[in-house]
Amino acid sequence: MEDQEIRKAGLKVTVPRVKILELLETSPERHVSAEDVYKMLLAAGEEIGLATVYRVLTQFEAAGLVEKHHFEDGYSVFELNKGKHHDHIICVTCGRVEEFVDETIEKRQRIIAEELGFQISEHELVIYGKCLDKNCDCKKRGD
Amino acid sequence: MEDQEIRKAGLKVTVPRVKILELLETSPERHVSAEDVYKMLLAAGEEIGLATVYRVLTQFEAAGLVEKHHFEDGYSVFELNKGKHHDHIICVTCGRVEEFVDETIEKRQRIIAEELGFQISEHELVIYGKCLDKNCDCKKRGD
DNA sequence: GAGTGAATGCAAAAGCTTCTCATCTATTGG
DNA sequence: CCAATAGATGAGAAGCTTTTGCATTCACTC
Numbered sequence: 001m002e003d004q005e006i007r008k009a010g011l012k013v014t015v016p017r018v019k020i021l022e023l024l025e026t027s028p029e030r031h032v033s034a035e036d037v038y039k040m041l042l043a044a045g046e047e048i049g050l051a052t053v054y055r056v057l058t059q060f061e062a063a064g065l066v067e068k069h070h071f072e073d074g075y076s077v078f079e080l081n082k083g084k085h086h087d088h089i090i091c092v093t094c095g096r097v098e099e100f101v102d103e104t105i106e107k108r109q110r111i112i113a114e115e116l117g118f119q120i121s122e123h124e125l126v127i128y129g130k131c132l133d134k135n136c137d138c139k140k141r142g143d
Numbered sequence: 144m145e146d147q148e149i150r151k152a153g154l155k156v157t158v159p160r161v162k163i164l165e166l167l168e169t170s171p172e173r174h175v176s177a178e179d180v181y182k183m184l185l186a187a188g189e190e191i192g193l194a195t196v197y198r199v200l201t202q203f204e205a206a207g208l209v210e211k212h213h214f215e216d217g218y219s220v221f222e223l224n225k226g227k228h229h230d231h232i233i234c235v236t237c238g239r240v241e242e243f244v245d246e247t248i249e250k251r252q253r254i255i256a257e258e259l260g261f262q263i264s265e266h267e268l269v270i271y272g273k274c275l276d277k278n279c280d281c282k283k284r285g286d
Numbered sequence: 287g288a289g290t291g292a293a294t295g296c297a298a299a300a301g302c303t304t305c306t307c308a309t310c311t312a313t314t315g316g
Numbered sequence: 317c318c319a320a321t322a323g324a325t326g327a328g329a330a331g332c333t334t335t336t337g338c339a340t341t342c343a344c345t346c
Contacts, residue, residue, distance in 0.1 A: 011323095011324090012311085012312050012313070012322095012323065012324065013312075013313095014311075014312070014323095014324060014325080015311095015325095016324080016325070017324090033302090034302085034303080035302085047326090048325085048326085049325070049326040049327065050303090050326090050327095051303090051304075051305085051325080051326065051327075051328090052324080052325055052326070054302095054303060054304070055324085055325085056324095058303095058304095070213055070215060072213060072267075074213075074301075074302075074333090074334085075301080075302060075303090076302085076303090089255070089256060089259055089261055091261065092264055098259050098261075100255050100259065102251050104247065104248075104251050105247075105248050105251050105252070108245050108247050108248050108251075109248070109268075109270055112232070112243055112245055112270070113232060113270055113272055116232055116241050116243065116274075117274055117275045117276045118232055118234065118241075118270070118272035118273065118274050118275065119272050119273045119275055120270055120271070120272040121271050121272050121273065122270075122271050122272075123268070123270040123271060124215075124267075124268070124269050124271075125266070125267070125268040125269075126266060126268075127252055127255070127256055127261070127263055127265075127266040128263070128264050128265050128266060128267075129256055129261035129262050129263040129264050129265075130261065130262045130264065131259075131260055132260045132261065132262055133260045154292095154293090155291095155292065155342085155343050155344070156343075156344090157292095157293060157294080157342075157343070158294095158342095159293080159294070160293090176333090177333080177334080178333080190295090191294085191295085192294065192295045192296065193295095193296095193334090194294080194295065194296075194297090194334085194335075194336085195293080195294055195295070197333090197334060197335070198293085198294085198335090199293095201334095201335095217302090217303085217332080217333075218332080218333060218334090
């Protein structure tokens with residue numbers, strides 16, 4: 001299970017690494033900060049230091065197991081790498097994050113980069129807006 | 144000149160504000176960090192505190208005079224608001240920033256937001272890549 | 287030109303993230 | 317199964333960017 005992925009990444013299979021990977025795979029919220037992970041581990045009764053959480057997430061990122069994003073709040077969020085690229089749309093009211101992929105946008109980006117003489121290594125598109133879903137928690141709470 | 148814009152923003156016309164706005168208008172690099180601004184002011188012989196630079200830039204942003212962006216390096220960069228929205232492509236080698244606008248991408252974003260039930264307030268698209276321009280400083284330096 | 291509310295500078299503090307280092311642990315070979 | 321060792325961890329210190337508190341100074345109004 002998780003052990004193999006960690007081993008494949010060239011890392012020793014340790015309790016913190018297994019627990020963090022497990023947590024990323026089972027968390028209801030895919031996009032979590034290091035602090036979130038730390039708190040969830042504490043809540044689950046795991047004694048794992050915040051520094052370790054940062055180290056492990058960084059290693060997982062280097063190994064391609066997770067992706068790191070910089071949304072507008074100043075801290076980073078991590079998510080399990082599902083293998084397929086996608087962009088994000090975030091509700092400025094409730095913070096809900098939705099993912100999407102649009103081949104038209106992807107294609108235009110490649111064309112633009114070429115026109116400007118760049119060789120794309122990656123890109124990050126984030127749309128901010130208000131989610132209009134009546135059933136969203138932020139509507140029920142009225143914030 | 145600058146005085147009017149500052150006054151229009153509902154702010155008193157002070158030396159720090161005028162100097163910072165001047166600097167943003169004349170700087171060869173459009174995208175600057177607070178630290179950059181601070182250092183440029185020092186270099187120009189101005190005695191303006193870093194805290195003031197942050198405060199002024201934040202006020203300018205609130206007033207719509209400048210825009211703040213979060214690229215991948217952990218700190219924020221500011222640029223003069225020219226009025227028309229644009230996205231960025233950044234060279235991961237030399238840090239050069241180019242701006243672009245693509246109506247196709249803009250349109251797709253509006254459609255995606257609508258489909259997902261969001262009302263767009265803003266968005267940020269950043270493409271990272273290597274610039275292939277032989278004349279770019281980063282090529283000449285060979286980094 | 288005086289009065290007042292806002293702006294500034296400095297230092298301290300606050301977030302997030304990384305580093306240091308002593309201690310502990312997973313892995314390997316015997 | 318155990319010892320040796322390279323690597324991992326935890327706790328706190330430190331680093332960076334950004335914000336805040338407060339006494340002082342300044343811009344605008346009358």
